[in-house]
Amino acid sequence: MRIQPPGLTTGVVCATIFEDVTVIATESLSKRFPRVTALDRLSLDIGPGVTGLVGSNGAGKSTLIKILLGLSPATEGRAAVLGLDVATSGAAIRERVGYMPEHDCLPPDVSATEFVVHMARMSGLPPTAARERTADTLRHVGLYEERYRPIGGYSTGMKQRVKLAQALVHDPQLVLLDEPTNGLDPVGRDEMLGLIRRVHTDFGISVLVTSHLLGELERTCDHVVVIDGGTLLRSSSTSDFTQTTTTLAVEVTDSDTHPDGTDALRQVLTRAGVNLVGHDGLDGQGLPGAGHILLVEATGEETYDIVRDSVAGLGLGLVRMEQRRHHIAEVFRTEEAPRAAAVTQTVSAVVGAVQQKGSGRDEH
Amino acid sequence: MSTETGAVSGSETSRIHNIGYRSYDGKRLGRSYARRSLYSQSLRGSFGLGRSAKSKVLPMLLFGVMCMVAAIIVAVAIAAPGTTALPIKYTAFAIYLQAVIGLFLAAQAPQSVSRDLRFKSVPLYFSRPIERADYVVAKLAAMASALFILTGAPLVILYVGALLGKFDFAEQTKGFGQGLVSVALLSVLFAGLGLVMAALTPRRGFGVAAVIAVLTISFGAVSTVQAIAWQTGSTGAIEWLGLFSPITLIGGVQTAFLGATSAFPGGEGPGVGAGVVYLIVVLALVAGSYAVLMRRYRRVGL
Numbered sequence: 001m002r003i004q005p006p007g008l009t010t011g012v013v014c015a016t017i018f019e020d021v022t023v024i025a026t027e028s029l030s031k032r033f034p035r036v037t038a039l040d041r042l043s044l045d046i047g048p049g050v051t052g053l054v055g056s057n058g059a060g061k062s063t064l065i066k067i068l069l070g071l072s073p074a075t076e077g078r079a080a081v082l083g084l085d086v087a088t089s090g091a092a093i094r095e096r097v098g099y100m101p102e103h104d105c106l107p108p109d110v111s112a113t114e115f116v117v118h119m120a121r122m123s124g125l126p127p128t129a130a131r132e133r134t135a136d137t138l139r140h141v142g143l144y145e146e147r148y149r150p151i152g153g154y155s156t157g158m159k160q161r162v163k164l165a166q167a168l169v170h171d172p173q174l175v176l177l178d179e180p181t182n183g184l185d186p187v188g189r190d191e192m193l194g195l196i197r198r199v200h201t202d203f204g205i206s207v208l209v210t211s212h213l214l215g216e217l218e219r220t221c222d223h224v225v226v227i228d229g230g231t232l233l234r235s236s237s238t239s240d241f242t243q244t245t246t247t248l249a250v251e252v253t254d255s256d257t258h259p260d261g262t263d264a265l266r267q268v269l270t271r272a273g274v275n276l277v278g279h280d281g282l283d284g285q286g287l288p289g290a291g292h293i294l295l296v297e298a299t300g301e302e303t304y305d306i307v308r309d310s311v312a313g314l315g316l317g318l319v320r321m322e323q324r325r326h327h328i329a330e331v332f333r334t335e336e337a338p339r340a341a342a343v344t345q346t347v348s349a350v351v352g353a354v355q356q357k358g359s360g361r362d363e364h
Numbered sequence: 365m366s367t368e369t370g371a372v373s374g375s376e377t378s379r380i381h382n383i384g385y386r387s388y389d390g391k392r393l394g395r396s397y398a399r400r401s402l403y404s405q406s407l408r409g410s411f412g413l414g415r416s417a418k419s420k421v422l423p424m425l426l427f428g429v430m431c432m433v434a435a436i437i438v439a440v441a442i443a444a445p446g447t448t449a450l451p452i453k454y455t456a457f458a459i460y461l462q463a464v465i466g467l468f469l470a471a472q473a474p475q476s477v478s479r480d481l482r483f484k485s486v487p488l489y490f491s492r493p494i495e496r497a498d499y500v501v502a503k504l505a506a507m508a509s510a511l512f513i514l515t516g517a518p519l520v521i522l523y524v525g526a527l528l529g530k531f532d533f534a535e536q537t538k539g540f541g542q543g544l545v546s547v548a549l550l551s552v553l554f555a556g557l558g559l560v561m562a563a564l565t566p567r568r569g570f571g572v573a574a575v576i577a578v579l580t581i582s583f584g585a586v587s588t589v590q591a592i593a594w595q596t597g598s599t600g601a602i603e604w605l606g607l608f609s610p611i612t613l614i615g616g617v618q619t620a621f622l623g624a625t626s627a628f629p630g631g632e633g634p635g636v637g638a639g640v641v642y643l644i645v646v647l648a649l650v651a652g653s654y655a656v657l658m659r660r661y662r663r664v665g666l
Contacts, residue, residue: 069491091493095392099491107483109416121401122492124392133388140385150416166488171388203385 021047022083023174023206024068029077031063031230038063040230041077046208050200052217052224052238053210060230061210062102065176068208069094082173095124098167098175098205102182105163108152112143112162115151116169123170130169137165140203141195157188164195168205175199177209181216193220247277248296250307253317261316262292268310269296274303293320399498402489406506410472411513419475426468427514430461434518438525449535450526454543455624457522458515458550462611465554466579468514469507473558474571476503482566486661500657504552507559511551519543542622550614553646554579556653557610563660582609587629594629602632607645616642 024046031039038060055061066072068081070090079086081093106115113134120130138147141161146154151162160180167175180196181189197220199205211217217224218238226233250265258264266276275297296307304321311318405414411427412420434457441450458465480486489499523540527533561578562571586609593601606612606628618624620639626632634642 071490091395091495094491095394095493097491099488101484101487101491103484105484105488107479107485109419114414118401118405119488119492121405122398122489122494124394124398124493125388126391126393126397129388129390136386170392204387 022080023048024051024079024081024208026064026079027077029064029067029079030075031060031067031072032075038230039067039074042227042230042232043077044225044232044235046223046225048200048206049222050197050207050209050220052214052221053208053227054212054214054217054224055210055227055233056212059212059228061227062178063230064227065099065178065208065210068176069097069099095170096173098170098172100163100167100175100177100180102178102210104159106151106159109150111150112138112147112154112158112165116162116166119166120169125170133169133171134165137169138162141165141168142191156183157185157191160184160188160192161195164192164199168199168203171203172205174206174208177207179210179212181211181213189216196220248298248303248307248321250294250296250311250321251292251319252294252311252314253319255314255316258314258316261314262294264314265310265316266294268314269294269307272306272310274306275299395493395495395498398492398494399502402494402499402502403506403509406476406503407509410476410506410510422471423468426464426471427517429464430514430518431521433457433461434521435525438522438529441531442525442529447529447531449531450522453624454519454522454539455546455618455622456627457518457543458547459611459615459627461518462579462583465511465515465550466576469511469554469558469579470572470575472510473507473555473562473575474568476507477559477563478566478568478571481563482568496658496661500654500661504555504559504654504657507555508551511554512548515547515551516544519547539623542618542624546614546618546622546624549617549646550611552650553610553614556650560653560656560660563657579610583611585609586612590629594632599630599632602628602630603634603638606634607642610649613642613646613649617646 022045024044026042026044028041028043029039030037030041042060042064053061053064063072067074067079067086070081070086070093073087082096084093086093116134116138117130120133121127125133138144138161141164143158143161143165146158151159154162160183164177164180167177177196181192184192193216196207196209199207200222209217209221214224214226221238223235223237225235252261252265254261269276277295277297296303298304307321308318408414411423437451441447452460480489486499490496494502519540522543523536526536526540557578558575561574565571565574586605590602590605593599593605603616606616612628615624615627616634617639619626619628619633620636620642624633626634
C-alpha cells in the first residue's frame with residue numbers, strides 16, 4: 001500500500017520543544033491514582049489550529065483535560081496552556097479556555113438562550129455582553145428559533161450544539177472538546193466536524209478535540225496526537241497523512257461469460273493502464289465481501305469513465321463504485337506493525353473501530 | 365454515498381452559518397462577578413424567577429401564605445379595640461409557621477443543587493473561573509437569602525402594622541430587631557442543612573423527602589420526648605432535648621438571647637448557660653454543612 005511518504009515516522013514521539021506559538025505544552029506530565037497510572041510522563045507540544053487527541057477509553061484523555069483546566073494537580077511534570085502554568089494560573093486559564101464535556105450537561109427545563117447567557121456570565125461577561133454573545137454564538141452553531149424552547153425537547157444534535165455554544169460563548173482562545181461527535185448519526189457527525197473546523201478557520205479559536213475514533217479526525221484536524229495508557233503513541237500533522245489521490249472501490253457481479261467478474265475487470269483495467277492499489281487490487285481489509293472489491297487509484301474524471309466503460313464492455317453489473325477515504329488508521333497500521341506487540345494491539349483496536357465505522361458509512 | 369452526503373451537508377452548514385464571527389474584546393469581570401451572578405441566579409431561582417411559570421407556583425404560594433398570615437395578625441391587632449401590642453412576638457412567628465418554611469426549603473434546596481448534579485452541569489461551572497468554594501458559598505448564601513426573605517418579609521409586615529397601630533415604638537423596634545436576628549440565624553442553619561441533604565442525592569424527589577423528613581421527624585421526636593419528660597417531671601432534660609432538632613435549636617437560642625417566649629413544654633427554655641451551647645451547636649452545624657458541601661463537590665468536580 002503506497003500511502004505514506006517516506007521518513008514520516010521518526011522524531012515525533014518525544015517532541016518537547018517549547019515553541020513561541022504553543023497553545024498547550026506538557027513536559028513529562030504524570031498523573032497517578034492509587035491503583036492506576038492515568039498519564040505517564042507525557043510530553044506534548046501543541047500549536048494553534050485544530051488538534052485531535054485520540055485514544056481508546058481510559059487512555060488518559062479526560063485526565064489530561066482536567067489537568068489542562070487546572071482542576072486536578074499533576075503528580076509530576078508540568079503543563080502550560082496559552083503560556084500559563086496550570087498549577088498556578090488555573091482561574092486565568094479557565095477564563096480563556098472553553099470546555100465541552102463528553103456527557104450530557106444541560107438542564108432540560110431552561111431554554112438554550114437562558115442557559116448559555118448564564119454560562120457566559122459565569123465566565124465573567126457583563127450582562128449585556130453575555131446576551132449579545134449568546135445570540136451570536138447560538139446562531140453560529142446553527143440554533144435559531146428553537147433556542148427559546150426548553151432544552152429538554154432538543155435532539156441530540158441540537159444539544160451538542162448548545163454544549164459547543166456554551167464553550168464558545170466567552171470567545172476563548174482555545175476550546176477543549178471532549179468527544180463532541182458522541183451519539184450523533186453520520187450526518188450529524190459530519191456537521192459537527194465541519195463546525196469544529198470552522199471554530200478555527202472562521203472564529204480563530206484553537207481547538208483540542210478528543211475522540212476514540214481516529215478516522216473522523218482526519219479531515220478536521222491539522223494535527224493528531226495519539227495517546228494510550230497515558231503515554232504518547234504518536235504526534236504528527238495530518239497533512240503528512242492525507243493523500244491527494246483518491247481510491248475508488250469497485251464491486252461488480254459475475255456473469256456466465258465471466259464467472260469471476262472481479263478478476264476479468266482487473267485484467268481489463270490493468271491493460272487500460274489504471275493503477276490498482278492494495279494487494280492485487282483487492283480490498284484485503286478482511287471485511288465481508290472484501291475479496292470482491294477492487295481498489296482503483298483515481299487520477300481524475302477519466303478513471304471513472306474507464307471503469308464504467310470497462311464494466312459495460314464486459315457485460316457485468318456494477319454493484320458499487322465509491323470513493324474511499326484514506327484513513328489515518330491505514331498509515332498507523334503499516335508503521336506501527338514492527339513495534340512492540342502491546343502497542344500494535346492497541347493501535348489495531350483503534351484501527352478496527354475506524355474501519356467498522358468506515359464500512360458503516362459506505363452503505364449510505 | 366457517504367462522501368457526497370458529507371460534502372453536501374458540510375457546505376450547507378457553512379452557507380447557513382456564515383454570518384461572520386465577531387470576537388469579544390470587552391471586559392471580563394472574573395471570579396467575584398461570576399460568584400455574584402451565580403448567587404443572584406440561584407436566589408431568583410428559589411422563587412421561580414427566570415424559570416418556568418409552573419416552578420413559580422409553589423414558592424410564591426408559600427411566600428403569599430407567610431405574608432398573609434402576618435397581614436391577618438396585623439389586621440386583628442389593629443381592629444381589636446384597646447390593644448397595645450401584637451398578639452404574638454416577632455420571634456414566635458417563624459416557629460408557628462415552621463411547616464411553611466420547611467416546605468419551601470424542601471422544594472427549593474433540591475432545585476438549587478440537585479438539578480446541577482442530576483443534569484451534570486457542575487463541570488461547566490468548574491471549567492470556568494470560579495472555584496469550588498465560590499460555588500458552595502454562592503449556593504449557601506442564595507438559599508439563606510431566600511429563606512431570610514421568606515421569613516423576614518412577614519416580620520416587616522408585622523412591624524409596619526405595629527407602627528400603624530401606634531404601638532410602643534421602642535418596644536416594637538426592639539422586638540422586630542430580635543426577630544430579624546432570629547430568622548437570619550434560622551435561614552443560615554436551614555439553608556446549610558437543606559443543601560447538604562439535597563446535595564447528597566442527585567434525585568430531586570429524594571432531596572425533597574430527606575429535607576421534610578429531617579425537619580419534621582426530628583421536631584416530632586424532640587417534642588414527643590420533651591412532652592414525656594415534662595409529664596414524668598424531669599424538667600431538667602427538656603432544655604437539653606431541644607438541641608436535637610433544627611427548629612428547637614433556633615427556639616432555644618432566641619429564648620436565651622432574644623427575649624423569646626419558649627415554645628418548649630412548660631416554657632422550660634434554656635437559660636443563658638445552655639443558650640451558649642445552643643448557639644455553638646447552631647454555628648457548628650452551619651460550619652459542618654459548609655464542610656460537607658465542599659467535600660461533596662470535590663468528588664463531583666469534573
